[in-house]
Amino acid sequence: MAVPVEKKVTAASVGAYLASTGLLAILAAVQGDTRLVGFLPDAAAPFVLALVPTAITFVSGWVTKHSPRGIA
Numbered sequence: 001m002a003v004p005v006e007k008k009v010t011a012a013s014v015g016a017y018l019a020s021t022g023l024l025a026i027l028a029a030v031q032g033d034t035r036l037v038g039f040l041p042d043a044a045a046p047f048v049l050a051l052v053p054t055a056i057t058f059v060s061g062w063v064t065k066h067s068p069r070g071i072a
Contacts, residue, residue, distance in 0.1 A: 005062060006061075006066065008061070009058060009061035009062050012057050012058075012061050013054050013057050013058040013061070016050075016053050016054045016056075016057040016058075017050050017051070017053075017054040020046075020049070020050035020052075020053045020054065021046050021047055021050040024045070024046035024049050024050060025046045027046075028042075028045065028046060
């Protein structure tokens, strides 16, 4: 059975993936050499490399204790 994931953890993970992909694509374009990692196809490298900070963001958000919010 899957454990539920809070919406803020999902949103943070999506944001980390999109930001990382964009930054890596810009780096590849500015650098002039699109080979960020030698064993990956040039077009796939930014998308695959962006999975690392996405996984770190997801795991840290999922493991962190969340404080219950009272109604103000």
